[in-house]
Amino acid sequence: MSEATFDVLVAGAGAAGMAAALAASDRGLEVVVVEAKETYRLGSNTAMSTSMVPAGGSHWQRSAGVDDSPERFYADIMAKTKGAADPVVAGALTGVAPDLVTWMADRVGVPLELVTDFQYPGHSADRCHAVPDRAGRTLHRHLLDEAARRPEVTLIAPMRLTAVDHDGSQVVSARLETPDGSSEEVVPRIVVLATNGFGARPDLVGRYIPEIKSALYHGGDGSSGDALAIGASLGADVGYLDAYQGHGSVASPHGILVTWATVMHGAVLVNTVGKRFGDETVGYSEYAVPVLKQPGGMAWVVLDDRIDRACRVFKDYQDLVEANAIRWSANAAELAGVIGLPAAEFEATLATARAAATGDSGDPFGRTFWEEPLRSPLGSIKVTGALFHTQGGLCVDEHARVLRNGSPIPGLCAAGGAAVGISGHGAAGYLAGNGLLSALGLGYLAGRHAANED
Numbered sequence: 001m002s003e004a005t006f007d008v009l010v011a012g013a014g015a016a017g018m019a020a021a022l023a024a025s026d027r028g029l030e031v032v033v034v035e036a037k038e039t040y041r042l043g044s045n046t047a048m049s050t051s052m053v054p055a056g057g058s059h060w061q062r063s064a065g066v067d068d069s070p071e072r073f074y075a076d077i078m079a080k081t082k083g084a085a086d087p088v089v090a091g092a093l094t095g096v097a098p099d100l101v102t103w104m105a106d107r108v109g110v111p112l113e114l115v116t117d118f119q120y121p122g123h124s125a126d127r128c129h130a131v132p133d134r135a136g137r138t139l140h141r142h143l144l145d146e147a148a149r150r151p152e153v154t155l156i157a158p159m160r161l162t163a164v165d166h167d168g169s170q171v172v173s174a175r176l177e178t179p180d181g182s183s184e185e186v187v188p189r190i191v192v193l194a195t196n197g198f199g200a201r202p203d204l205v206g207r208y209i210p211e212i213k214s215a216l217y218h219g220g221d222g223s224s225g226d227a228l229a230i231g232a233s234l235g236a237d238v239g240y241l242d243a244y245q246g247h248g249s250v251a252s253p254h255g256i257l258v259t260w261a262t263v264m265h266g267a268v269l270v271n272t273v274g275k276r277f278g279d280e281t282v283g284y285s286e287y288a289v290p291v292l293k294q295p296g297g298m299a300w301v302v303l304d305d306r307i308d309r310a311c312r313v314f315k316d317y318q319d320l321v322e323a324n325a326i327r328w329s330a331n332a333a334e335l336a337g338v339i340g341l342p343a344a345e346f347e348a349t350l351a352t353a354r355a356a357a358t359g360d361s362g363d364p365f366g367r368t369f370w371e372e373p374l375r376s377p378l379g380s381i382k383v384t385g386a387l388f389h390t391q392g393g394l395c396v397d398e399h400a401r402v403l404r405n406g407s408p409i410p411g412l413c414a415a416g417g418a419a420v421g422i423s424g425h426g427a428a429g430y431l432a433g434n435g436l437l438s439a440l441g442l443g444y445l446a447g448r449h450a451a452n453e454d
């Protein structure tokens with residue numbers, strides 16, 4: 001491949017990279033995807049995700065009678081971020097989302113369906129689209145399988161993009177390295193940085209997001225901040241480096257996501273002294289730090305049989321069941337004994353939550369959304385707070401073009417965690433689905449831009 005010339009070089013084979021590659025190849029462009037990690041089929045963020053892709057105004061929603069639109073979705077993003085989300089990127093992504101999910105289903109063959117059994121905090125409509133087992137690796141596999149069917153797309157792994165040489169008007173070359181240290185120069189017309197963020201770099205997390213630096217990292221092992229380094233070498237603009245997706249419930253010590261659908265179906269989180277410590281329905285991302293602030297940095301998700309049945313649609317939840325991560329008891333007093341909580345406090349906590357859920361009294365933490373009160377028998381899962389991925393990165397425009405001093409750098413695009421997200425600052429602006437929408441949406445826009453069809 002020495003000095004090879006082709007249309008598009010994509011770095012990273014996650015959702016962002018594969019969407020860019022497939023959208024560009026739709027138009028007949030020749031695409032090379034390089035992927036740094038051999039583990040990407042299981043270890044990329046995309047493979048670890050729950051495959052939720054939000055879109056306001058999709059045909060699935062119309063068929064289900066859901067009233068939604070890109071404008072309403074945009075308003076929800078702005079409400080969740082208190083107006084701090086990048087308006088250009090948020091507008092581009094909410095605008096393209098209905099087209100994106102249709103394209104994923106019709107052109108790529110991803111078996112998407114509308115999630116109607118619960119809503120994540122901050123979404124005012126049923127708008128998450130997911131594969132039936134709600135497993136990121138299933139979504140990812142469909143993207144990879146479709147790429148493998150297309151002669152225009154070549155995927156090489158392990159191979160890492162380490163540098164891009166640019167003369168100010170075009171990409172001059174890109175340097176690729178294999179793990180044994182050998183390197184090659186290639187000459188693509190367009191480079192798409194789809195290398196995710198810097199979650200796997202404790203030094204960078206400590207510098208930009210100190211509040212989450214001591215948390216468990218539950219994200220892709222290839223998120224090494226390479227886009228930031230390459231962007232810096234080209235003088236690219238960066239933004240929102242303090243933004244991230246946290247999560248308040250990763251089973252410990254199993255390291256398996258406990259879906260926040262548990263909470264939205266009625267579960268509560270209590271600490272090791274048997275007390276709740278907030279309104280769980282504000283959002284899972286901003287709940288990571290409160291969980292970490294509890295004694296031992298731990299909490300228990302408390303649920304019941306109805307919630308258990310409702311969550312079995314998630315592959316991650318099935319994994320929890322198979323791992324025996326859920327402890328069941330006939331009632332609160334017995335459960336307290338099993339998991340080592342002070343029984344009186346725990347029973348009082350659940351009684352107060354029950355009164356709030358039935359409307360008999362207000363919730364001390366202000367929680368107003370209770371699908372139903374908890375009923376014995378009760379189950380519990382020990383959890384900790386985690387960092388899932390970073391949401392800041394290279395500034396891009398509505399075509400996913402990387403910006404320098406506010407103007408596009410010709411031939412350079414970024415998508416997904418490599419680029420700025422739409423979550424404002426910190427953890428609280430993250431709305432479920434912001435990650436994959438930024439990845440798939442910006443990737444799709446980058447691929448279309450590569451073919452000059454923007």
Ligand SMILES: Cc1cc2nc3c(=O)[nH]c(=O)nc-3n(C[C@H](O)[C@H](O)[C@H](O)COP(=O)(O)OP(=O)(O)OC[C@H]3O[C@@H](n4cnc5c(N)ncnc54)[C@H](O)[C@@H]3O)c2cc1C
Binds near residue numbers: 012045
């Ligand atoms: C448990 C969990 C659940 C989640 N659920 C959801 C969800 O339901 N919905 C949602 O929207 N988001 C979700 N997210 C977030 C979502 O997974 C990410 O936002 C999204 O997958 C990012 O996609 P990406 O393509 O940018 O990154 P990735 O999928 O991580 O892909 C980046 C790839 O680039 C490779 N790479 C890195 N550097 C280089 C280099 N220099 N050269 C070549 N390759 C390189 C990496 O090895 C990696 O394979 C979840 C995250 C986690 C951890």
